[in-house]
Amino acid sequence: MADDSVIANSLYKIKVWATTLASNGTAEDLKAAATVAQERIGYALTAGEFLQNGRNSDAYQKLIDANEHLGKILEHIEKGEKVYKDVMALVQIHAAIKVLQDDQVIYKDPQKAAAAFDDLFMGFGKIAKHFPPPFDSTIGELLEQCGTLRFFSNMEQVMAGPNSNLGRAKALLYDTRD
Numbered sequence: 001m002a003d004d005s006v007i008a009n010s011l012y013k014i015k016v017w018a019t020t021l022a023s024n025g026t027a028e029d030l031k032a033a034a035t036v037a038q039e040r041i042g043y044a045l046t047a048g049e050f051l052q053n054g055r056n057s058d059a060y061q062k063l064i065d066a067n068e069h070l071g072k073i074l075e076h077i078e079k080g081e082k083v084y085k086d087v088m089a090l091v092q093i094h095a096a097i098k099v100l101q102d103d104q105v106i107y108k109d110p111q112k113a114a115a116a117f118d119d120l121f122m123g124f125g126k127i128a129k130h131f132p133p134p135f136d137s138t139i140g141e142l143l144e145q146c147g148t149l150r151f152f153s154n155m156e157q158v159m160a161g162p163n164s165n166l167g168r169a170k171a172l173l174y175d176t177r178d
Helices: 002-024 027-051 058-100 110-128 135-148 151-160 165-173
Strands: none
Touching (some): 058 110, 110 151, 135 151, 151 165
């Protein structure tokens, strides 16, 4: 009987805690809380295995069940994170394409065009990881790293930035210091 009241009390605290997290926390908070809870249940299972001396108590079985349910919750959270990242990659690709639809953007605002190419490559790299090999690991990773390292923005600065030959030539052409 004492086991049932302890479990009922614990379940009540978990419900209050989960409700608070759901209304005020982020997905990362919820995942961290579930991970910590699963670790603590693991400790309780280790202690429970030692204390029950070969008999299968209801409390111990409930801990096993709770651990399994938390594992499923963590799996669902991780799947949700993956879907969210994929959707954000598609949004990133769409935003980059919108910028690059303007044929003159590379002349009017080369930094904006370079940033759009970085975002486009990063988004395609994330999505390519769902394709079959060699896109999943090799090409997808290459594309994502090009975007993450801001390859096009860096190249734009090297080729047309204020310290480049082109940048210095533009400064001389448009010098208004008369």
